[in-house]
Amino acid sequence: MTRPVEAPALTIDALGKKCPIPIIMLAEQIRDVRIGQLVEVLADDPAAKTDLPAWCALKSQEFVLTADLAQVPGARPGWSFLVRRSY
Amino acid sequence: MPAYSRNVAYFDAASAEPLHPAARQALAAGLDEGWADPARLHREGRRAQLLLEQAREAIAAEFGCRPDELSFTSSGTQAVHLAVLGAVQARQSAARGPGHLVASAVEHSSVLNAADWLARTTGAAVSITGVDRLGHADLAEFGAAVKHERTLLACLQSANHEVGTLQPVQEAAAACQEYRVPLLVDAGASAGRLPAPSGWSLLTASARKWGGPAGVGVLAVRKGTRWREPLPADDRENHRVPGFPNVPSVLAAAASLTATSRERGTTDVALRALVDRIRAAVPATVPDSVVHGDADARLPHIVTFSCLYVDGEALVTELDRAGFSVSSGSACVADTRQPSHVLAAMGALTHGNVRVSLPRETSPESVTEFLDMLPPIVARVRQAIRDAEVTA
Numbered sequence: 001m002t003r004p005v006e007a008p009a010l011t012i013d014a015l016g017k018k019c020p021i022p023i024i025m026l027a028e029q030i031r032d033v034r035i036g037q038l039v040e041v042l043a044d045d046p047a048a049k050t051d052l053p054a055w056c057a058l059k060s061q062e063f064v065l066t067a068d069l070a071q072v073p074g075a076r077p078g079w080s081f082l083v084r085r086s087y
Numbered sequence: 088m089p090a091y092s093r094n095v096a097y098f099d100a101a102s103a104e105p106l107h108p109a110a111r112q113a114l115a116a117g118l119d120e121g122w123a124d125p126a127r128l129h130r131e132g133r134r135a136q137l138l139l140e141q142a143r144e145a146i147a148a149e150f151g152c153r154p155d156e157l158s159f160t161s162s163g164t165q166a167v168h169l170a171v172l173g174a175v176q177a178r179q180s181a182a183r184g185p186g187h188l189v190a191s192a193v194e195h196s197s198v199l200n201a202a203d204w205l206a207r208t209t210g211a212a213v214s215i216t217g218v219d220r221l222g223h224a225d226l227a228e229f230g231a232a233v234k235h236e237r238t239l240l241a242c243l244q245s246a247n248h249e250v251g252t253l254q255p256v257q258e259a260a261a262a263c264q265e266y267r268v269p270l271l272v273d274a275g276a277s278a279g280r281l282p283a284p285s286g287w288s289l290l291t292a293s294a295r296k297w298g299g300p301a302g303v304g305v306l307a308v309r310k311g312t313r314w315r316e317p318l319p320a321d322d323r324e325n326h327r328v329p330g331f332p333n334v335p336s337v338l339a340a341a342a343s344l345t346a347t348s349r350e351r352g353t354t355d356v357a358l359r360a361l362v363d364r365i366r367a368a369v370p371a372t373v374p375d376s377v378v379h380g381d382a383d384a385r386l387p388h389i390v391t392f393s394c395l396y397v398d399g400e401a402l403v404t405e406l407d408r409a410g411f412s413v414s415s416g417s418a419c420v421a422d423t424r425q426p427s428h429v430l431a432a433m434g435a436l437t438h439g440n441v442r443v444s445l446p447r448e449t450s451p452e453s454v455t456e457f458l459d460m461l462p463p464i465v466a467r468v469r470q471a472i473r474d475a476e477v478t479a
Contacts, residue, residue, distance in 0.1 A: 018398075019398075019426075019437070019438045020395070020396050020397060020398060020438040020439060020472070021472075021476060023395065023396060023438070024396050024472070024473065024476065025476075027395075027396065046425060046426060047425075047426035047437045047438055049431075050426060050430070050431040050434065050435070050436075050437050051426075051436055051437055051438055053434065054434060054435055054436040054437070055395065055436065057434070058375070058377060058395065058436065
């Protein structure tokens with residue numbers, strides 16, 4: 001997995017939100033960054049793990065990577081998704 | 088709105104096909120003639136036995152096997168469990184350790200659950216092999232997993248129960264033959280809809296998916312395939328399935344399979360054309376929607392699509408209000424709220440999905456009405472979820 005060089009221009013906190021809410025938030029807010037910049041989505045609905053990359057493929061946005069969120073013992077697992085606005 | 092109270096169309100044949108009229112007739116006859124214990128030697132028992140064996144011959148003929156290779160179970164799931172556990176039990180050896188199983192990632196949950204159960208109880212290793220974006224099993228990965236020297240069983244469905252994609256069973260069978268690994272083909276989604284696959288060592292199916300009654304599954308074990316009963320001994324059904332066989336329902340299952348496959352020529356063409364219409368219309372009329380699975384090499388009656396930004400359950404509820412019965416999420420595990428393992432394995436969108444599966448005699452008008460109603464319903468559900476998000 002390659003590590004992006006730059007920090008995301010925007011972080012969307014969708015922790016605790018069920019799919020498709022994280023996708024809706026991303027679709028609404030990706031326009032807030034410039035083309036080529038990164039958006040980070042934090043989510044913990046298991047469906048987000050497949051839906052974020054699938055959304056990027058459908059909408060021709062660039063899916064960069066998925067990273068596990070730092071674990072607090074006993075907390076539910078969550079992920080950080082990085083998406084690059086490509087148009 | 089008055090339209091909301093009437094049932095327009097049932098589009099969930101992949102969960103249960105409405106009972107075929109031939110099955111209803113055979114079921115009534117079976118209750119009259121086949122109620123006795125077929126294992127008994129008295130005349131009532133012999134009559135039940137005769138009816139049971141006639142049904143077995145009819146179903147065996149459809150699946151291209153010998154009657155003595157075929158046993159009746161109480162469900163498709165039970166058939167799968169017995170197939171997996173019995174095949175593994177027969178080939179397991181204490182000296183060589185717990186062994187290895189192979190299954191594609193898009194198998195029915197009964198296959199994956201049986202494999203998982205073996206992993207937990209016997210320590211067996213399980214290789215879940217991937218699929219491409221249309222849901223076809225990756226043959227290279229499947230073959231490489233089969234090649235593993237301790238492989239006891241490989242499992243590949245004939246066709247996918249959610250997206251309809253046909254699987255390369257012939258090629259998988261060739262790989263299994265090369266390494267002398269038995270192949271379980273779960274034909275649940277295709278039985279009665281398409282000619283039976285060949286190349287299998289074990290085959291499973293479920294009667295309610297071809298217009299038979301619930302409570303009848305089929306387990307076929309090819310001659311020469313090692314299989315050992317995984318449950319306490321019982322001499323029913325060739326020592327394969329415990330308990331008194333449901334003779335009337337088995338008769339109904341046989342009658343409906345024979346009738347369904349006789350009518351297949353016309354049903355197949357009609358349903359295929361209707362599914363083609365849905366596959367073309369949904370992406371054209373519903374913004375941000377995508378149709379899954381292979382457009383050509385597919386089951387005649389199943390199509391699944393996903394709409395961005397909606398919850399599949401909300402969509403099913405709204406469609407139900409409008410008179411259309413469809414299903415969503417992973418077939419059989421929708422209540423767990425886990426995303427569909429089939430769509431996830433395909434890398435497809437797992438939310439907002441709807442499976443439409445057409446029963447025989449679906450009218451073109453009902454499909455037209457569905458396609459007319461769908462865009463405004465999706466728009467309404469999308470608006471509702473956005474409104475809820477704003478107020479949350």
